[in-house]
Structures are given as C-alpha cells and as structure tokens.
Amino acid sequence: MALNDDRFQEERPRLGCGRELDDLWASIDDPPTAHEQSCPDCRHARAALHHLASVTEAMRDADPQDPGLQPGDRVRNAIMMVARAEVRRGRRAPLRTTTLGTIDISEQALTALIRFAAGTLPGVHARRCTISTSGEGRRRPIAGEAVDVGDIRITLKVAVASSISIPATMVALRERVGTVVQAQTSITMAQIDIVVEDLYDV
Amino acid sequence: MSDEPAEATVVDLASVTRTLRTALLELPGILRLEPTVHSTLTRLRTSAVDSVQRRLKPTNDGPHHASSDGLVLSLADGLLAVQIDIATDIGHSALTLAERAQTLAARTIERSGFTVGSVAVTILSIESGSAPTERTAPED
C-alpha cells in the first residue's frame, strides 16, 4: 500500500499560520489553546469549522427522516424481481416417483426448511446450511444434478444466545430439524452436523 | 364450469396453461407457482418462435411449448409433459401437496382434451404462511 503513496498523496490543507486543518479539526471540541486564542487564522477557522460541524450534524440527523431522501418503491421491486428470478436453486433431491412422474425438491428449498426448523427453537439463529452426501467427497456439487436422498448429510452453522445450555440445545436442534424435514419431505437425514460459530446477547 | 368435453376439441396450449395455473393456485397450501430461469426462458423462446411462425406459416397449428411462471408444458408425439414449480405453505406437508398437484394437473390436462405424458413437480420453496410482502426491517 505504501509503495505508491506518492502518486496518491495529496497536499493536506494548512492554515495561514502553517497548522494542518486536520489537526485543528481533531481538537475542535476542546477549549482553544493559547495559540488558537491569539492566532487569527486559527480563530476564524475554528469558528467556521464549528459552524460546519453543527450543520453537518443537522444534516446527519435530518436526512434519514426526510421522506424525499428515500429511494422509490420501484427500486426495491426491480431489485427483488431480479433476485427472485436468479435464485440459486442448487441441486435437486428426488423425493418420490409416482405413476405420473417425479417429485423433487431444490437444495435451496431444503436448506431454507432446515433453517426454518432450527429457528423454531428459542435461542438459535440458523445461518448457512450445506448439504452433502458421503459419496461426493470433496467434489464441488453441480447445480441441477440429483442428490442421493438416502444419504443426506447437512452442516448447519448457528449463532446461539449466550444464555442457553449448548449441549441440550444441540440435542433438541437435531431432533427438531430431523422431524420437520421428515414431515415435509419424507427425507430421513443420515447426519446432522451443527457448528456453533457465534454467540449473541439476548 | 362448462360440461365435461365429451368430444374433446384440442384447445391451444396457452389456454391449458392458464386453466392449469388457476386450478393449481386454488389448491390449499400452494402459495405460488415459482418462476424459474427455465420457465422464463421457455416463455421468451416460445413467444419468439411463435411470432416467427406466425409470420412464416400463418396456418401453423400452434407452438409445441407453452409456459408461465412455474409452469412449462411441452407437447411431443401427442403426449403432454408438464413441469410444475411450486412454493408451499409449511402448514402442509410439501410432499403431500406436490402429489396432490400432480393428480390435479393430470386431471385438468385430460379435461382439456390432451393425453398426459408426465407431470413433474419441483418444490422450490416452503414458507411460513405470512404475506410475502411483509416488511419488518428497520429503516436506518
């Protein structure tokens, strides 16, 4: 970073008395020093900066409340339209083949279901969830390909409330996730790994 | 509802798609037919092909594909294959709902005068029943 400093280095503004403006700004809330009291440059600059600081603060407070300074709804709608159209569905897990045809579930729907199930337990915030099968090893899964539902292993990362008992919660969490996934999809998961990656305060 | 068409006249695929869509959305627990890149691309391709065909062969007996969000219909050798992409309410078993959707789709297709080839259903989302437009995030 420092190598090319010269190219980017821009002159820092100084007052007539030679002092850097940034230094003055840093001590703007302190009482004026002896120099600042006697030096007209510093006194004028202090007054101007004080004034700027108060107007800046007013802007910082007023802008977020100003309905005219919000993007219109069309912006959110346009973003979400693209986002929904581009949802990464991941692989498919075949659930059943009837006489009419196949029924499957997308990997994304399954991980969302697992997060939902985990979130029904108090003190658990479900984060990222990945699905693997023992056969695939370290190979990167390909979107759209089928998952072997007889051998589904999940890794779920969670943040938990600092107040809860982690071992008891982990037992309940595995059971809850297993039950909900079974009830919704008939999948019996081979393995449920849970990684506590964060604690949050209640 | 009109009577069962005993002498089934082959209606165009687009109208079957509309009928199918309405029927599926009436199934309790189906929240949406979910648009996918596949159904969107098929729709674009179909309309493009459609307009080309209209220009070149005005008497063409219609496209062999039709689609709307979450629905793709394709006709080959007299058999109609359907792909349905659904979002379901977590209050219902997603698998059970998917099976109901399959049966309902097959019945609807037959009533329209087509022969069912296959009906594939993909569950793309399972959601708690709250309104999808609900907004709870704070404004900063």
Add this chain to the structure above:
Amino acid sequence: MARTESPAEAAPSPVTSVPLADLDESTIVARAQDGDPKAFEWLISAHQGGVYRLCFRMLDDRGHAEDIVQETFIAAWRGLPHLATVQAFVPWLYRTATNKCLDQLRQRKRRPVDPTAELDGTSMEVGGNPSSGEDPTRSPLLSSRGRSALADGGPVDPAEQIETQEQLRALAGLLQTVPPGPRACWLLREVHGFSYHEIAAIVQLPESTVRGRIARAKRVLAEGMSPWR
C-alpha cells in the same frame, strides 16, 4: 459435533420461526448468502436509504441515485455467496455504490451537456467546469488574515428552525462544488460515520490520502458556509 440421529416420528410441524427482525444482522447476511430472498429483502430495507443518500449527495440527481442503488443491490445479490465474511457486507455495498457514483461523475465531465440534469435543473455540475476538478485553488478563508465574518457565531437567531433549513440547503449545494473524490470521503466519514480505516478500504486509497481528502472537503465547505453565519 457430528452425530447420527434418527428423528422422532410424526411430531407436529411447527409454524413459527424467529422473525427476521429479531435476528442479528450477521445471521441475516449469512442467509442471504445462502440465497434466501427474504433475508436479502430485509437487507435492502435496512441499507437502501443510506446508500441512496450517499448517491444522491454525490450526484444531486434522484433518478441517477436510484439507478445506482438498484445496480448496487443487484450486484450484491450476485456477489453475496462469494463474500468472505458477513462483516464485509456493508462496506462492500458502500464501495460499490461509491465507485459507481465516481464513474458516473467522470462520464458527466466527459459529456458536459447532460439532458437529464438540464431537465430538472438541479445539477450544479452541468458545464463540467474543469477548475472544479480535483484541486480547487480558491480558499480565501485559509489564506487571508483578518476575516471576521465567521468569528464566534453562536446559534442565537430566534428563527432557528428556518435558518437550519437554509443552512442545510446551503451545505447540500456547496457539497456539489467539492471535487468528487473528497466529497465521497467526506460523506462517508461525516454523514455515514465510517472510520478513516473503513473509508480507505471503501475507496481503495491509503488512509493518509483519505484524511487529506476529507480535510480538503472541510476546507471548501467551512469556507463556503461562512456567508450564512
């Protein structure tokens, strides 16, 4: 932690989960990384206002600011799975938006006559005066001794409200005379509350340069504000 579990049969399916609003933001970012549209929509609600205000103060044009908010969040959706840490999300948003604003201002400078800006008549950058580029030379406040207009002014005006409004308008207008680079740094620091270190990462410049730019912006603004005090 790994353990095989055989789930209990036929328990009723629960229908309530923690609402998004009650989750920590890191969890919501993680879910958006996994492709959860609702989590992503929550992030839009939480951050679109801030990003929009940055863009609006940079560009002084609502339509263009909205366009950049839109582009930024769409890029975010596409880039989220590759984000290294959840904490990097917000700085990433601001970096993307800042870069897009600076690009647009460079384009305006190349094509000085912007029909859109002329229509709403609000742009102060129309005309692309080259002297309003990276290094303004006018700085009477700092070079001239003996100016007294600014000295020791306190808020004593009874019509303080109205005056504040006028001052806000004055500051907003003046901001458009600050060169884009310093303007972005000043906004990120003074309005959006990022640290020098964070801004250095956002604008991809050394921290010393960021400090210099912010000081230059303050000089232009403090001096320009003087007639109102």
